[in-house]
Amino acid sequence: MFAEAFKKLELAEAATVLDEVNPLLDGTLFDPVEATVMAHDLPFYPGYTFLDIADFSVNPPARRFVIYKRGSATILDWTNGPIYALNKKVPIKLDDETVADYARFFFTYIRGRHGRFIITENVDDINWKEDPPPAARKAIGKMLGPVSIKKKDEKGTYCLEARVMFKDSLFKTDIYVKPDGTVTLTDEELLIEDMPVLDDVFGQ
Numbered sequence: 001m002f003a004e005a006f007k008k009l010e011l012a013e014a015a016t017v018l019d020e021v022n023p024l025l026d027g028t029l030f031d032p033v034e035a036t037v038m039a040h041d042l043p044f045y046p047g048y049t050f051l052d053i054a055d056f057s058v059n060p061p062a063r064r065f066v067i068y069k070r071g072s073a074t075i076l077d078w079t080n081g082p083i084y085a086l087n088k089k090v091p092i093k094l095d096d097e098t099v100a101d102y103a104r105f106f107f108t109y110i111r112g113r114h115g116r117f118i119i120t121e122n123v124d125d126i127n128w129k130e131d132p133p134p135a136a137r138k139a140i141g142k143m144l145g146p147v148s149i150k151k152k153d154e155k156g157t158y159c160l161e162a163r164v165m166f167k168d169s170l171f172k173t174d175i176y177v178k179p180d181g182t183v184t185l186t187d188e189e190l191l192i193e194d195m196p197v198l199d200d201v202f203g204q
Contacts, residue, residue, distance in 0.1 A: 005040040078111040087181035
């Protein structure tokens with residue numbers, strides 16, 4: 001997500017960021033010379049930047065995701081805890097322009113006990129084992145579409161419509177996003193199962 005918005009930090013800026021981030025990591029220290037630090041702004045966290053920090057010179061490669069501003073760094077750990085804590089601290093800004101991006105972000109960096117729900121807006125979002133036939137791509141593509149706002153209630157809770165992949169199945173679902181950033185999935189409708197996709201955890 002936001003791939004086109006990422007920029008690579010120059011060495012001096014990366015070094016400044018890593019001086020703050022490294023002490024918060026669990027035993028992994030990034031060298032600014034070896035590490036690549038990619039950054040983009042998050043519209044729902046005013047003043048904060050999302051960092052994708054990677055070092056491919058080691059085996060296995062080291063990678064961490066961080067929400068950062070000078071003097072504050074939140075390390076993401078695939079649970080909703082750090083995100084929900086940050087929502088209160090910032091606080092989160094949700095409106096018609098930012099809520100869909102927040103939902104995409106949330107499901108990209110949260111993993112449940114049984115796997116991830118992957119928001120799927122077009123056929124290329126699916127992690128295929130091999131490309132499906134053109135007719136299948138076209139049929140599946142007709143089922144997909146961008147995350148959209150269905151309604152917003154008087155308390156400010158949004159209901160979004162989305163398609164998500166979970167393991168090898170595609171679902172249509174409603175995503176409820178409260179003003180404090182709490183997210184729930186409801187009314188899941190199975191669209192396709194037993195799809196030839198790579199395992200999200202093991203990549204095979």
